Amino acid sequence: MWTAMRTIEGSGFRVQGSGLGGPRGAFSLHRPMVADPGAGDRATEATSDAAAPALDPARQARAREYAGIRRRLFFLGLGIDAVLLIGFLAGGLSAGLRDFAEGLAPADGWWLALLIYFAALGIGYTLINLPLGYWSGYVLPHRFGLSHESRGLWVADLLKGPGFSASARSFPHASLGAASRPGRCPG
Helix, strand or coil, X not given: CCEEEEECXXXXXXXXXXXXXXXXXXXXXXXXXXXXXHHCCCEEECCCCCCCCCCCHHHHHHHHHHHHHHHHHHHHHHHHXXXXXXXXXXXXXXXXXXXXXXXXCCCCCHHHHHHHHHHHHHXXXXXXXXXXXXXXXXXXXXXXXXXXXXXXXXXXXHHXXXXXXXXXXXXXXXXXXXXXXXXXXXX
């Protein structure tokens, strides 16, 4: 295997590439090389501890605390979602919501019933997860100084999200509904 080294113009970095391809083109960036007067023709890596930013231990501890809280909130959200899913399917809520949606839609409007079903499901899910979403998406970032968004803008973002995702999901949901209910499909 042969290796080619060249310097990127003006950057001081060297790019190493393998002539045999390898993973992701086998290119990697290296630190700038400087000549070591006592090493003859060999070059050594340039290291500058003065240029490296100093890590503040208090900020690092605060970052670990934030990450730990976010991790616990993530697993709490997963647990809530699992309980909701099991309760929704095993408790008969899915069939009840389906019957409700079919009652609102006309007899040949299976696609409308499907959209009503998913809209009601999305609204219910959002309302159930609203306290956790508010805590993890608004309160926590403000507590740690990571966000300066007003409560009104946070609510506006919350309301925009389902609208965008509903428009992006409505065609796939209708397509899945058409595939799962061939007796009611037009044509």
